[in-house]
Amino acid sequence: MRRIPVIPTLVVGVLIAVMLALGFWQLLDRAPKKEAYLAQLAQNPARAPVAFPQAPDDRLLFRRTTATCRPPVTIRRAGAGSAGFRLIAECRGGMLVQLGTSRNPRAEVPWQGGAVSGYISHAPDHRSMIESLMRPRPQPMLLVLDRPAAGLSANPRPSTDAVPNNHVAYAVQWFLFALAAAIIYGLALRRRNRAVVERARPR
Template sequence: MRRLPLISTLLVALAVAAMIALGLWQLLDRLPQKRAFLQQLAANPARPAIPFPDRTDERWLFRRATGRCAPPVTVRLAGAGAMGFRAIATCGGGATPMLVQLGTTRDPNARPVWSGGAVSGTIGHAPNGQSLIGAALHPQPPRLMLVAATPLAGLAPNPAPDLDSVPNNHLAYAVQWFLFAGVAVVIYALALRRRSPRAK
């Protein structure tokens, strides 16, 4: 019986240990953190309204907020699936412009006009407009926007920001890492069996 190849066995063992460690990290650390975070977000709609924050912090998602959209204001349409398009205003003033979702429309040629002013609503995620490949290669930090409670004239009301829009994939990630570790062990065992004298 041949001895196990030391270096390759050590490398496979280290790789398997790393994958198991990553799975445990997702399962025992990241998953409880995300569940606690989602519980906080679920309670946010009942909390008092705040001024729209000037920096991104996802702990404010789904919180009621007020703000003032300063001119100049530009409005663009962003795809919104079954709702058609979202009319999103970019407000002037400040290094990071405030974004306001004014309402939705099914008309791809709509040109909503808004001069800005006071607005109230709920804090949600702003679309980043990146493709899946672009997001994987050059991920952008998430931005927040104020989803107006009252739509601009001519637009349909905004749906309330949905807690389901915040992904919680950590259990799936943990299972994935454990499967990777198992597959690596099986492949290495097959490779050892193939090089065994009895397999010839």
């Protein structure tokens, strides 16, 4: 009689159950919540303006806002995909303002701050994926100007297309991992049983 190893089978069974649970969690919990969140974000540009948040709050993404950028101001560049580079001003006190975009990697703008208006978005996060996982923290906010600073191209309009929504894909990945684990373990058991049968044959 072929015996199935109890402990390895239990370990693999638990791992498969965990992967399936993670898949259903992404599919039945995280995905609907993200859809509801995206629906809220799609309505945010039409809502009443709010003060620029002192602390990150993702519920305020794409809301219109006004603020004052206090000098001194330092300006840095960040990648903007097909738009080239975005120029971001850091105001006294730490507030960030996206001034506009440029295809010139050396673009400079003599902007000194003052009253600003636009919408709330995420500031670039330059941390590595590993650091983001090991030390999670809310992503800083910035104010994206309605009208770009002189010499720069206009900033993109707020769009939910820029917000990742990968939970269904994550669910599929977990289900595939579970299937792969089951297949690999099944093949390993089959090979083990063949070896047992071979050793049991009279010589």
